[in-house]
Amino acid sequence: MIDLNTDEIFNWPWVYAVEVGHWDLTDAQVKMMREYFERGGFLMVDDFHGTYEWQVFVASMNRIFPDRPIVEIGDADPIFHVLYDLGKRVQVPGLQYVYSGKLYEKDGIVPHWRGIYDDKGRLMVTMCFNQDDGDAWEHADNPQYPEQFTSQAYRLGINYIIYSMTH
C-alpha cells in the first residue's frame, strides 16, 4: 500500500489502484500524481463500474491531466501485444459473477480498456473500466471462478507491467 501523502510512490514506477470510482484526491495528491506521471510512472486502475463511478474517477483524473483526453486503447496498441497477443478480449467480472452469473456490475454493461497517452504516444494511465481484473487474480484458485477470466486477467496484467517497463 502506498500513502499518497508521502513521496513513497516515486519508488514504484508501476502502481495499481482499485475502486477508483470512490477516490477523491486532495490538491497535493493531484499535484503529486501528475509529477509521478511526468517522471515516468505508470498507473493501472481497475474495479470500478457504471456511470457514477466513472464520473467520480474522471473528476479527479481531469484534475491531474486537464489537458489530456481519456481514450479507448486500440487493439493494435503494443500494450496488447508486448508479451501476449490480446487483440480480442472479454469482460472480466469480479467475484460477484460466481453468485450472480452477471458479467457486469451496476450499469457498467460494456467493458472498456481506456488510457491516457503522453506526448510521445506512450500510455501513462490504463483503465480497466466495468471490469475487475484484481478479483480474477485474487480468486485464481477458486474452482467456481471461471479459468478463462483469470487467464486473461493475468495476461493483461503482465502485458501492462512489461509495457510500462519497456515504453
Next chain:
Amino acid sequence: MFEFLFKYPPAVYSRGHYVLAGPWPWWVLVALVLIAAVGLYWNARRRWTLMSNLRAAAIWGLQTALIALLLLLLWRPAISVATLRPQQNIVAVLLDSSRSMAIADEDGHSRFDAASRLLKDGLIDSLGRRFQMRLYRFGDDAHRVDTAHLYNPPDSPVTRIARSLQDIAAESASLPFGAVVLLSDGAENAGGIDFDTIQRLRQTRIPVHTVGFGKEKLSRDIEVEDFSVPQRTLAGSRIEARIALRQSGLTGETARVTIRDGDNVLAAQNVNLTSEAIAVPLIFNAGAAGALNLIARVDPLPGEENTANNALARVVNVSAHKPRILYVEGEPRWEYKFMRRAADDDPQIELVSMLRTTPNKIYRQGVRDQSELADGFPTKPEELFAYDGLIIGSVEASWFTPAQQDMIREFAGRRGGGVLFLGGRFGLSEGGWGATPVAEMLPVRLPAAGATFQRVYSNTELAPAGMDSALCRLDDDPQKNVERWKKMPEIANWQLVGDPKPGAALLAEIIPPGHRKSPLLVTEPYGRGRTAVLATGGMWRWQMRSDHTDKTLPTFWRQMLRWLSNDTPGTVVAATPRQVLQDEDRLPLRVEVRDKNYQPLGSAVVQAHFVGPDGLSETLRLQPAGSEAGVYTADWSVPKAGAYLAEVTASVNGAEVGRDVLTFRRNDGVAENFRTTQNRDLLEKLSQQTGGRYYNARDARHLADEISYSEAGVTSREMLDLWDLPVVLLLALGLRAAEWLLRRKWGVV
C-alpha cells in the same frame, strides 16, 4: 684554461684515439711499473716502524704513481685525430632567416643581428682562412646565398631545420663537406628533427655545430602549447578537449582559457598558473553536424612579451552519422525503460533492443523491419558488426553460444566498437561471464559468483578520473558536476565487480553504508574499441526520485550511448596527424580499409578527392603501405591556405566498400609565433647526435679551431703528442710535492 692545461681543444680529446707512440711494447711498460712498485714497497717496509701502516701506504702510493707517470711518458703517449685538410674542405654556414629570429631578446638586438654580428666580427674570416665556405639562409628549406644577401632581414614564415639539413646532406654526395655550422634559435616548426634526418647526417659523418640565439625563457609569457580534440565526433556529443599551457614569469596569476567556434564561446575556465606546464581539460557540446573551426585561446595577461602565441586552431568533423547500438537484456527491468526513453529522445542515436520477456520470447524494439534480430542475437560477425555499440544487460553468458561470446569480444577488439556490461541478477559474475573469453575484455577482474548482486540503498560519487571525463559530465561546471553526483538519489541495487584492471579508468563509485566503496563505472580501451562496466541496474531512481524537469538520467544515458559509438570506425577510416597545418604544405593521409567482417582489405582501390578554396578540385590515388595490411597512404601537397575537405572512397572490383570524409585547414603565417624562446635542447641534441657541439654566441669564437677535427670531407690523420702537456708537468710536481708535505707533517723526512 682548458687549452692552456691540455694544449689542444676539447674536440681533439672527444674525437681522437689514444695511442702509445714509443718503440717498446706496452707490456714492458706494465712490467716496469710493477717492478718499480715492488721495489718501492720493499724500501717502504724498512721504514714502517717509523710510521703507521696507513701513512706508509700513502707515501708508497704517491711514489709509485710518480714512477708510473714518468715511465708512461717514456712510451710517448699521443692522440690520433682526423683533421680537415686546409682549403680542401667545405664548411656550410646555415643562418636561420625565419621570422622568429627578428625577436629582439639579445641585449636589445634581434637574434638575427646577434648572429650576423658574430659572423661579421670574425667567425667568417676565421673559417675562411681554413676552409672553403658555402653560405646558406634557411627557413622552409636551405638556399645558398652570397655574402651580400646573407644578412637580408629574416623573412621566412617557418623554420624547418630537418628539411634544410637534408638539403645539405643531399649536396654532400658530390661536395667535400667537412662540417655544418648552424646559427639558429632552434624554433623548429615541424616539432623536432626526425630520425631519418639524423640517420642521414650520421651516414655522411658531417658534424653539425650549432650556435644558439635567443633567451631560453621569456620573462612574462603564456603560450598555448597544444590543443587536443578528437578529429571527429557525432552531432550533439560532448567533446573532451585538453589545452596544454606553458608559462614563464606568471606563476600565481590567473588566466582565462576559452574555446570558441567563431564568436561563439563553447567553454571557458579560469586557471591558476601554479606551475610552468599546465593541462586544462574542457568539455563542451559539439552541436549540429558540420565542421567545427575551434580556437583555444588564453586571454593576454598584463605585460606579456608575446601574445601571438596565445591561440591555437583545430578542426573537428561533426558527423551526422546516426549510430545503431544493440542492447540485449535478459529480464524486464526499469533501467531498460529509462534507457530506451533517453535514446528515443535523441535524434542522433538508434537504440535497437532485444528483451528476453520469457525463456522463449524476445521483445524487440527499434528494429528497422521485422526481419532484424528475428532469429535472436546475431550469429555472423557481419550481422553483429553492423552495429556501432553493444550493451549486455542482466543476461547469463550461457545464453550465448561460444561463437557468439567470441564475437562479443571481437566487437571491441577487431570491429572497434564500444561494449557496455550492466550489473544485474544474471549479469557479470552471477551470469558466469568470468569463465568466458569475454572476461579478458572486461575492465575489472570479476569476483567469483555468489551474492555479488546487492539490494542495498547506496549513494554514488565520482572517482578522480571521472571528474575530467565527458562520459560523467552532468554539469558544465566541473565542481558543480562533482557535487551533483554526490547529491543524486540513491540507487537501490548494484553488483560487486572486483577491482579495476591495470590501464582501466575507475570513473564512479558506489558508497554502500558501512562498507568500503565499490566500482560503479569502469572503462578501458580494448583492441580497436573500448569496454565499460556499469555495476547497477538501478540508475532509474535518479529519474523517479528527481523532479521531472531534471534531465540528469537521460543525459547520462545519452552520453553513455555516444561513448559506446562515437569512436567506432567504419569500414573506411581516413586520418591525418594534423588537421590544421601551420605553415605546412604537406598533408600525410592514412586510410584504413576493412571488409564487412572488419578484416584488413589489401586489394582495394583507394582514392581521395580534395575540394579546397577557389574551386580547387583534385583526386589522388593512395598506395598500400607495405608494413600494415589494409592501410593505404599518400602525401598530398596542399597548394594554399584555406579550408579543405577530402572525400575518401575505397572499392574492390568497382564495388564501393566504404567512404569517409576528412576536413582540414592550412593556416599560413602563424607557426613562427610559437615556441619563440631558444630551443636549446633541440640544438644540443642535434649537435650531440651528429658529432658536433653546441655553442652559445659568446664561445662560438673558438668554433673555427675546433671544427677542424672531423671525420667528414677530405681529412688527414695527425699524431699529437701528449707527453709535453702542461698538465702532465703539474701532475708530476704535484705528486712529488704531496709526498714531501706529508713527510714534513708526519716528521719522517
